Each structure stands twice: as C-alpha cells, then as structure tokens.
Amino acid sequence: MQFSQVIGQEELKKQLIQSAQNDKVSQAMLFLGPEGTGKLSMALAFAQYLNCENPGPEDSCGTCASCVKAKKLAHPDMFYTYPTVGARTLARSDIEKWRSFIAEDTYYTYPEWIAQLDNENKQGNITAEECNQIIRQHSLRHFEGKYKVQIIWGAEYLAKEGNRLLKLIEEPPANTVFILIAQAQEAILPTILSRTQLVKFSKLALEDITKQLQNQHQIESNDALRMAQIADGNWIEAKALIGQTANNYFEDFRQWLLFIIQQKSRPSLPFAQGLVNWTEQMGSSGRQNQKAFLQYALFFIREGLAAKNGLRSKLQPAEESVAIKMVDTITWEKMLKISQIINNLHYQIVRNANGKIAFLGASMKIKAL
Numbered sequence: 630m631q632f633s634q635v636i637g638q639e640e641l642k643k644q645l646i647q648s649a650q651n652d653k654v655s656q657a658m659l660f661l662g663p664e665g666t667g668k669l670s671m672a673l674a675f676a677q678y679l680n681c682e683n684p685g686p687e688d689s690c691g692t693c694a695s696c697v698k699a700k701k702l703a704h705p706d707m708f709y710t711y712p713t714v715g716a717r718t719l720a721r722s723d724i725e726k727w728r729s730f731i732a733e734d735t736y737y738t739y740p741e742w743i744a745q746l747d748n749e750n751k752q753g754n755i756t757a758e759e760c761n762q763i764i765r766q767h768s769l770r771h772f773e774g775k776y777k778v779q780i781i782w783g784a785e786y787l788a789k790e791g792n793r794l795l796k797l798i799e800e801p802p803a804n805t806v807f808i809l810i811a812q813a814q815e816a817i818l819p820t821i822l823s824r825t826q827l828v829k830f831s832k833l834a835l836e837d838i839t840k841q842l843q844n845q846h847q848i849e850s851n852d853a854l855r856m857a858q859i860a861d862g863n864w865i866e867a868k869a870l871i872g873q874t875a876n877n878y879f880e881d882f883r884q885w886l887l888f889i890i891q892q893k894s895r896p897s898l899p900f901a902q903g904l905v906n907w908t909e910q911m912g913s914s915g916r917q918n919q920k921a922f923l924q925y926a927l928f929f930i931r932e933g934l935a936a937k938n939g940l941r942s943k944l945q946p947a948e949e950s951v952a953i954k955m956v957d958t959i960t961w962e963k964m965l966k967i968s969q970i971i972n973n974l975h976y977q978i979v980r981n982a983n984g985k986i987a988f989l990g991a992s993m994k995i996k997a998l
C-alpha cells in the first residue's frame with residue numbers, strides 16, 4: 630500500500646512522512662476518526678514507507694524487496710492485530726483471510742471483516758491471548774527492516790485486555806512503532822489514550838470522494854458529486870453507491886414510509902399487502918442495493934432535518950419539499966428515531982442478516998413509533 634492509494638488526507642500524509650524523514654516517528658500512535666476515512670490504509674502506507682529501501686519525498690518506492698513484502702502483508706517486521714471470533718483467539722490464525730481481504734481493498738467496516746470470519750453474528754474480540762502474542766513478538770529483537778510495526782485495527786475490541794499492553798506501549802523497544810486504529814474514542818481505555826499520540830482523521834472532503842469516483846470508477850461528474858454528498862465523507866459508503874445510480878431511492882423511500890403510515894388508517898389488516906410486497910422486493914434485491922438504499926435514506930433524513938432547520942440542504946428541490954413535509958408530519962424527534970432504526974438495519978444487512986426479515990422488522994419498529 631502506498632500513500633498515493635490513500636484517498637485525500639494530504640495533510641496527515643505530509644506529517645507522517647516528515648516524522649519519518651526527521652527520524653521523529655512517534656512510537657505509539659492512535660489513528661482515530663470516523664468510518665471510511667482511510668485510517669487502516671494510511672497505517673499500511675506508513676508501515677511500508679518506514680521500511681522502504683528507497684523512500685521518496687512523497688511516497689515509498691513500491692518496488693524494493695521491502696515494499697513488495699509489505700504489499701503482500703508478508704513483511705517479517707509488520708504485525709497485524711484485528712478482531713477475531715470464537716475459539717480462534719489469535720489474529721495470525723486468520724492471516725490468510727486477512728491477506729485476501731486487504732488485497733481487494735483497504736476501506737472496510739469492522740462488521741464487514743467479522744462477517745468474513747463468521748456468519749452467526751458472533752461478537753468480535755481482541756483477546757488476552759492475542760495481547761500476550763503481541764508482547765511475545767515484540768520481545769524478539771531480530772528483524773530485517775528499519776522498523777518493526779504493529780498495527781492494531783479495531784482497538785475498541787481490546788476492551789480491558791488492552792491493559793496488558795500498557796507497558797509495551799509506554800516503553801516500546803527501539804525502532805518499534807505501534808499504530809492503534811479506532812473510530813470511537815470513548816471505547817478506548819483511558820490508560821491507552823494517555824500513552825498514545827493522537828492522530829485525528831476527519832471525514833473525507835467532498836472533492837476527494839468526487840474525484841476518486843470520477844477518476845478510479847469512471848463515474849460521470851454529476852453522479853459522482855451526488856454520491857459523494859450521500860456518502861458524507863465516508864469512502865466505504867461512497868463505494869456501496871457505485872453501480873446504483875440508476876435506482877430511484879427517493880421514490881423507494883417515500884413509498885416505504887407511505888406504506889407504513891397508511892397502515893394506521895386500516896388497523897384491521899395485520900400488515901398491508903403493499904408493505905409486504907415492498908419488503909419482499911427490497912429484501913431480494915441484493916445486499917449492495919439494500920445498503921445503498923439505506924444510506925440514501927439516512928442522507929435524506931439528515932438533509933431533511935437540516936432543511937427544516939433553515940440550513941441549506943444537499944437535496945434536490947423535489948426531495949427537499951417532501952423531506953420538510955415529512956419532518957412536519959412525523960415530527961423531528963421521531964425522524965431521529967427512524968434514522969436510528971435505519972442505522973441498525975444497515976448494520977444487520979452488513980452482517981449478512983436476511984434482507985426480507987430485517988426490512989420487515991424495521992418496518993414494524995417504525996410503525997410502532
């Protein structure tokens with residue numbers, strides 16, 4: 630992975646490269662920021678840069694022996710920890726899966742990774758055994774690169790076990806760099822927070838996502854801009870929208886809520902046929918389409934609330950007038966609750982839940998509101 634493959638975040642790239650050039654690399658860093666902002670990609674690019682045999686002013690060379698190994702995630706001085714599930718308590722038991730996962734792309738949510746490991750909705754974990762393994766692998770001095778790098782993706786999953794790593798993080802062996810990656814600061818042990826240098830990632834700029842969609846995915850400029858607006862600074866969301874531009878999510882979403890609301894006037898029916906048909910159709914339309922639809926729904930509510938508040942929204946005029954009417958009818962508070970229900974539904978879909986059942990369940994929750 631090279632810096633050129635990391636989307637946007639130019640300022641952070643510069644800072645990291647400078648720290649390497651000036652021999653002032655922080656030995657324990659926490660890459661913290663929202664989903665889809667490139668924290669893992671940046672960590673991989675930085676690890677490769679640190680050990681590159683011919684590092685340039687802006688990037689690793691990409692071709693030296695060290696870069697080639699780093700690219701394959703097979704460098705002997707680079708270690709990866711990520712959540713595992715069930716009895717497989719060590720990250721290295723799943724290293725082959727991790728390699729093929731990362732070979733395809735480096736922008737993922739945690740649930741997407743955990744779904745690779747397990748279909749039964751198990752909880753991901755970074756275990757005590759894994760922490761002990763980290764300690765062991767960093768007590769060995771011998772290495773071939775300039776730096777030993779330990780990446781911990783999903784530091785939230787460390788929970789209390791993270792305390793085992795305190796001493797190591799506080800006084801890492803020479804030329805060892807720890808990069809912890811997390812989205813939620815409140816889920817990180819304060820003892821870890823206080824021992825790491827915070828590297829804050831912001832949402833990606835609208836232009837960076839738009840450009841990436843245009844240049845790497847040949848998407849026409851208006852569509853690219855629209856998708857970037859819905860994605861709201863999150864590349865993982867932008868990716869999910871690729872190939873879905875022909876769908877009319879506005880109409881789908883309006884129809885869905887109408888079916889749910891109309892239920893009220895016909896309480897004798899157990900569940901309106903229209904709604905059943907709608908969820909059947911959505912439920913069998915493929916996961917990618919479902920995710921994109923739900924992202925649109927969240928965007929619509931977010932922007933609708935902004936418009937209602939007198940702010941400039943990113944909705945088109947026809948959408949905006951419906952959104953404002955919707956907030957007026959359903960109320961602000963309930964719109965927020967609907968957006969939470971949709972957020973949970975999105976999580977279920979990512980975790981491979983049955984689409985029809987999940988959409989029907991969410992419909993009933995919205996109806997109950």
Ligand SMILES: [Zn+2]
Binds near residue numbers: 682691692694696
């Ligand atoms: Zn190189």
